[in-house]
Amino acid sequence: MMFDIQQKTKYTLQSIQQTVTVTFNYEIHFTNNIFSLKNPTLAQAIASDGEKKPKKIVALVDAGLLEFWPDLLAQITNYAKFYAEVITLTAEPMLIPGGEVAKNEPKLLEQIHQLIEAAGICRHSYLLGIGGGAVLDLVGYAAAIAHRGVRLIRIPTTVLAQNDSGIGVKNGINAFGKKNFLGTFAPPYAVINDLDFLTTLCDRDWRSGIAEAVKVALIKDAHFFDFIHTHTTALAQRDMDIMQQLIYRCAQLHLEHIAKAGDPFEMGSSRPLDFGHWAAHKLEQLTDYRLRHGEAVAIGIALDSTYSYLLGMLSHKEWQKILKTLAGLGFTLYVPELAEQSSPENTRCVFRGLTEFREHLGGELTLTLLQRIGKRIEVHEVDLSLYKQAISLLRDFEQQQTLVTMNRGER
Amino acid sequence: MMFDIQQKTKYTLQSIQQTVTVTFNYEIHFTNNIFSLKNPTLAQAIASDGEKKPKKIVALVDAGLLEFWPDLLAQITNYAKFYAEVITLTAEPMLIPGGEVAKNEPKLLEQIHQLIEAAGICRHSYLLGIGGGAVLDLVGYAAAIAHRGVRLIRIPTTVLAQNDSGIGVKNGINAFGKKNFLGTFAPPYAVINDLDFLTTLCDRDWRSGIAEAVKVALIKDAHFFDFIHTHTTALAQRDMDIMQQLIYRCAQLHLEHIAKAGDPFEMGSSRPLDFGHWAAHKLEQLTDYRLRHGEAVAIGIALDSTYSYLLGMLSHKEWQKILKTLAGLGFTLYVPELAEQSSPENTRCVFRGLTEFREHLGGELTLTLLQRIGKRIEVHEVDLSLYKQAISLLRDFEQQQTLVTMNRGER
Numbered sequence: 001m002m003f004d005i006q007q008k009t010k011y012t013l014q015s016i017q018q019t020v021t022v023t024f025n026y027e028i029h030f031t032n033n034i035f036s037l038k039n040p041t042l043a044q045a046i047a048s049d050g051e052k053k054p055k056k057i058v059a060l061v062d063a064g065l066l067e068f069w070p071d072l073l074a075q076i077t078n079y080a081k082f083y084a085e086v087i088t089l090t091a092e093p094m095l096i097p098g099g100e101v102a103k104n105e106p107k108l109l110e111q112i113h114q115l116i117e118a119a120g121i122c123r124h125s126y127l128l129g130i131g132g133g134a135v136l137d138l139v140g141y142a143a144a145i146a147h148r149g150v151r152l153i154r155i156p157t158t159v160l161a162q163n164d165s166g167i168g169v170k171n172g173i174n175a176f177g178k179k180n181f182l183g184t185f186a187p188p189y190a191v192i193n194d195l196d197f198l199t200t201l202c203d204r205d206w207r208s209g210i211a212e213a214v215k216v217a218l219i220k221d222a223h224f225f226d227f228i229h230t231h232t233t234a235l236a237q238r239d240m241d242i243m244q245q246l247i248y249r250c251a252q253l254h255l256e257h258i259a260k261a262g263d264p265f266e267m268g269s270s271r272p273l274d275f276g277h278w279a280a281h282k283l284e285q286l287t288d289y290r291l292r293h294g295e296a297v298a299i300g301i302a303l304d305s306t307y308s309y310l311l312g313m314l315s316h317k318e319w320q321k322i323l324k325t326l327a328g329l330g331f332t333l334y335v336p337e338l339a340e341q342s343s344p345e346n347t348r349c350v351f352r353g354l355t356e357f358r359e360h361l362g363g364e365l366t367l368t369l370l371q372r373i374g375k376r377i378e379v380h381e382v383d384l385s386l387y388k389q390a391i392s393l394l395r396d397f398e399q400q401q402t403l404v405t406m407n408r409g410e411r
Numbered sequence: 412m413m414f415d416i417q418q419k420t421k422y423t424l425q426s427i428q429q430t431v432t433v434t435f436n437y438e439i440h441f442t443n444n445i446f447s448l449k450n451p452t453l454a455q456a457i458a459s460d461g462e463k464k465p466k467k468i469v470a471l472v473d474a475g476l477l478e479f480w481p482d483l484l485a486q487i488t489n490y491a492k493f494y495a496e497v498i499t500l501t502a503e504p505m506l507i508p509g510g511e512v513a514k515n516e517p518k519l520l521e522q523i524h525q526l527i528e529a530a531g532i533c534r535h536s537y538l539l540g541i542g543g544g545a546v547l548d549l550v551g552y553a554a555a556i557a558h559r560g561v562r563l564i565r566i567p568t569t570v571l572a573q574n575d576s577g578i579g580v581k582n583g584i585n586a587f588g589k590k591n592f593l594g595t596f597a598p599p600y601a602v603i604n605d606l607d608f609l610t611t612l613c614d615r616d617w618r619s620g621i622a623e624a625v626k627v628a629l630i631k632d633a634h635f636f637d638f639i640h641t642h643t644t645a646l647a648q649r650d651m652d653i654m655q656q657l658i659y660r661c662a663q664l665h666l667e668h669i670a671k672a673g674d675p676f677e678m679g680s681s682r683p684l685d686f687g688h689w690a691a692h693k694l695e696q697l698t699d700y701r702l703r704h705g706e707a708v709a710i711g712i713a714l715d716s717t718y719s720y721l722l723g724m725l726s727h728k729e730w731q732k733i734l735k736t737l738a739g740l741g742f743t744l745y746v747p748e749l750a751e752q753s754s755p756e757n758t759r760c761v762f763r764g765l766t767e768f769r770e771h772l773g774g775e776l777t778l779t780l781l782q783r784i785g786k787r788i789e790v791h792e793v794d795l796s797l798y799k800q801a802i803s804l805l806r807d808f809e810q811q812q813t814l815v816t817m818n819r820g821e822r
Contacts, residue, residue, distance in 0.1 A: 013441035013659065018666050020435045020580060020598055020675045030424035051774055117587045123773030124680070145556065147771060148583065148594045148677070169431060172559065176528045183559045184595055187431055248424065255429050264431045266559070269535065360558060362534030363462055 024187040028167050028251060030244075034155065034194040035075035043083040045153060045190040046126060054088040055126055058119045060112065060139045062131025064098030065157060068200035072130075091119035100289050102134045103173040103180075112142040116150065126151045126189065132158040132205075133165035133293070137183070140171030144186035151189040157197035159209020159243070160294055163250035164216075167191050168258055169265070179281055180360075185265040193251075195244055203238075207330050208294025210235060213250040214326060215301055219275050220253050222374025229321060232328035269363035272376050276300030278367065279338075282353025286337040298331035299338070299394075306390040307382075308370040318373050327401050334398035338391045344384075350391075351384055435598040439578050439662060441655075445566065445605040446486035454494040456564060456601040457537060465499040466537055469530045471523065471550045473542025475509030476568060479611035483541075502530035511700050513545045514584040514591075523553040527561065534558050537600065541566040543616075544576035544704070548594070551582030555597035562600040568608035570620020570654070571705055574661035575627075578602050579669055580676070590692055591771075596676040604662075606655055614649075618741050619705025621646060624661035625737060626712055630686050631668070633785025635660050640732060643739035680774035683787050687711030689778065690749075693764025697748040709742035710749070710805075717801040718793075719781040729784050738812050745809035749802045755795075761802075762795060 031041045046055055059076050066072060073093050080089045094115055096102050121127065127150055129139035136154050143152040156166030172183025198206065210228070217225035227245070228235070234242045257273055258264050280300035284291055291299075302323055309319035326333060337350065344351040358365040364380055371377040442452045457466055470487050477483060484504050491500040505526055507513050532538065538561055540550035547565050554563040567577030583594025609617065621639070628636035638660070639646070645653045668684055669675050691711035695702055702710075713734055720730035737744060748761065755762040769776040775791055782788040 013655070015441065016439040016663060016666055018437050018439060018578075018598075018670060020670055022433050022435075022596075022676050024431045024433075026429050026431075028427040028429060030426065113586065113593070117589070117592070120770065122770050123677070125773065145593050145595055147592065147773070148581065148596055150773075167429075170559065175524065178528070181528070181558065182524070182556050184556055185433075185559055187429075244424070252427060255427060259429060259431055265433050266534070359531065359533050362536065362558070362561075 024169075026187055026190050028191040028193065028255065030193050030195070030248065032194060032196050034192060034196075035072070035079045037079065037082045040083075041192055042079070042128075042153070042155075043086045045192065047086050049124070051124060053086050054084060055086065055124070056090045056119065056121055057087050057126045057128055058089065058091045058115060058121055059093040059128040059130060060115075060135070060142075061093050061095055062098040062102075062135040062157060063095040065131060065197070066095070069197075076128075090121070090125075091115055096131065096135050096138065098132055098135055100134050100174075102138045106173070106175075108138060109142055109173060112139065113146055116142070116146045121146070121150050123147050123150055126153055128153050128155065130155040130157065131161075132156070133161040136161055136166050137171050137180075138173055140186060140188070141173055141183055144171055144184045149186060152186075154188045154191045156191065156193060158201060158205050159198060159247065160205075160212060161209075162193045162195075162198070163209060163247040164212040164254055166193075167251050167254060177285075178356075178360075179285070193247065195240065195247075198240070198243065203330070204292060204295070206238060206243075207236075208292045208297075210246065210329055211294035211297040211301065211326075211331065212254075213246050214322075214329075215275050215297060216250055216253045216257075216273065218301065218305070218322065218370055218373055219272055219368060219376040220257070220374065221249075222372075224249050224253070225325075225373050229325045232325055236328065236330050266361070269361055269366045270378060271361055271366070272368045272378070274357075274361075275368040275370075275376065276302075276304045278353045278357035279303050279350065282350055282356065283335060283337055286340065286348065286350065287335065291335065295331060298326050298329075299333055299335065302326055302331075302333040302394055302397075303338075303387075303390055304367075305370055306393050307387055310386050310390055310393075311369070313369065313371050313377065314373070318370075322373070323397055327397075332398065333401075334391075334394045338394065341388060341391070351387065354382060435580075437599055437601050439602045439604065439666065441604050441606065441659065443605060443607050445603060445607075446483070446490045448490065448493045451494075452603055453490070453539075453564070453566075454497045456603065458497050460535070462535060464497050465495060466497065466535070467501045467530065467532055468498050468537045468539055469502045469526060469532055470500070470504040470539040470541060471526075471546070472504050472506055473509040473513075473546040473568060474506040476542060476608070477506070480608075487539075501532070501536075502526055507542065507546050507549065509543055509546055511545050511585075513549045517584070517586075519549060520553055520584060523550065524557055527553070527557045532557070532561050534561055537562045537564055539564050539566065541568060542572075543567070543569040544572040547572055547577050548582050548591075549584055551597060551599070552584055552594055555582055555595045560597060563597075565599045565602045567602065567604060569612060569616050570609060570658065571616075571623060572620075573604040573606075573609070574620060574658040575623040575665055577604075578662050578665060589767075589771075590696070604658065606651065606658075609651070609654065614741070615703060615706070617649060617654075618647075619703045619708075621657065621740055622705035622708040622712065622737075622742065623665075624657050625733075625740075626686050626708060627661055627664045627668075627684065629712065629716070629733065629781055629784055630683055630779060630787040631664050631785065632660075633783075635664070636736075636784050640736045643736055647739065647741050677772070680772055680777045681789060682772055682777070683779045683789070685768075685772075686779040686781075686787065687713075687715045689764045689768035690714050690761065693761055693767065694746060694748055697751065697759065697761065698746060702746065706742060709737050709740075710744055710746065713737055713742075713744040713805055713808075714749075714798075714801055715779075716781055717804050718798055721797050721801055721804075722780070724780065724782050724788065725784070729781075733784070734808055738808075743809065744812075745802075745805045749805065752799060752802070762798065765793060 172180035280296035583591035691707035
């Protein structure tokens, strides 16, 4: 025999073990006034590819932005003209409805692909996604599957997108009534966080993004949690300097986790960054998305922290510090949907979220809890009666908060 | 400032450089009689994940196989019953029409996703794709985007799929009339090549897969090309032992390239494995897929080898050896569509394939040619008049072949 095939055995020739290692590099920039002609950040990010210029670019813009940034489309066009040596806009910017609707409407995906085709976007061209997490999830998915991946520069415009969803390696849209049923892992080409966009967020969106910072602080960095705790009021009052620091550190922790925790494409069953998320995902669904993702995450964090306390891991003091920080930021920690506890087989039962969480991740149920602030622990079984008790404690806490604020005349 | 944010400068805070490295491992097995109850290869591949058993599995089967393997579906069911400790089929196997139609019908993608949803397939469950390259491309794409990637075991049933498309990291479907407009890079969980499936291939499919072996031999391994050249007649006469060796070595070379050439997910513009493919893709399209992929690749190889000869790189002897090997395998090296040479702006012009090739890869035109047999070289410009001459030479060669075989009374 010429090659290293062994003698014909009945069933087996020597198998080949294949190992494929892929490295992705991308930079997260922090800037202001991104489309000012004096701000070269975006042009430099594209120029840095070292290829022949100008590059074809198409912008996909969260329609919700135009209310507060009416000149945005004109600014993008002007910017491209000014940096014409680097950038050619080969189509008009496309507007995409903001919020979860972006991920629920399959037609939008098709329209983006039509645009990519018509604008001659190739694997060395760029999509520019500008908007909140949902719009970036859709645009990221569209980019990832066109020509097996065209380059995407994300310009996240919400706190949540700037410190979490917009800087990571995931994208997705909803299908069959399931969140992110379709999606891929696909690192962006670059991310540019423009803090100016945060100034026009409504209070709910400003606050929502802070939930993911609390989450990552609780599982990874007690020092960072103290920072948030100390600046609760400043954050609630929209102090931009503190917010900048919060976003920066939160982004850093998320990026470190993706790069160093050993499973960036989540092939295993462990997903510590989803602390508090099993309940959050379920509550978003049960409330028909009346709750924003961050608001649901705040409740999920409060619930899993309370459960950690009941398990004897968190001290009473730590537990209260967590709830008070979340409440101080303005989060409501109880919604009536938490009372839907019929049985985990019932799709309306909040505990059904545990099953759905396991199914989405695949494999064994793996839940992240808190051993103490800044230190996580994984469990594979839960005690539903203890979880019901945790929900009662949250209801009591929230009632007391309401009383306190009523007495203060704040509500 | 608490964190390493520099003093607020006008536009720039310190950016964060992110590096994400992902490693994929998968094994390519070679076997016979894969669904024999005595053959544990498939069950072992699933058992090797070290997770709780049994695992949910759904099979997606190339409908074309049933003509020659009428018991295939029953065999799959029996196999799952026999290995019930490892495997649970959570849905009936789904039949998928074979050939390019699988990649042209968007409804099929939707149906596979419905099946994944209904069968409760998660990221730790398995899809079993059984069929030719087109079916595996569709199934691979469906698997890659469901839940951001469910596990896929590929069971390629054609020469082409066993030595090339079915063992690599790509998938895709056609859209907007463009081949593989939608797709991803997604390594399989495992590949199992069952040589028995090759016994029932029609001669055209048997032959087609050999074209990719000739291709990879020409650009990487002169010794392997000599092997093919020596066994031209045996291969044409369907010698299974020689075919086994050809598939094994061809798979090995492809896998080595993916693993070691530094760009498994093709982020650059260089794609040496696409030697001969610019014309091949265009000819498939111009002939409305009358040509099979491998038949078109054989012409593309002949064309680019002839062009390499005209450029003074290949010797006359080497050039003739290549053409005679291809012809000896039974390939036709000229089709009338090669004469469509109006202008590269015309979509019917064969040279338009160069533009489309560049656009699909992105960036600069990068064409692989032959410096000698076994040694490739990349060029970024082409001389169309020389290419026209190459086409003439191919027409002459083919006419002569026809005369020779007519004189022998073979046609």
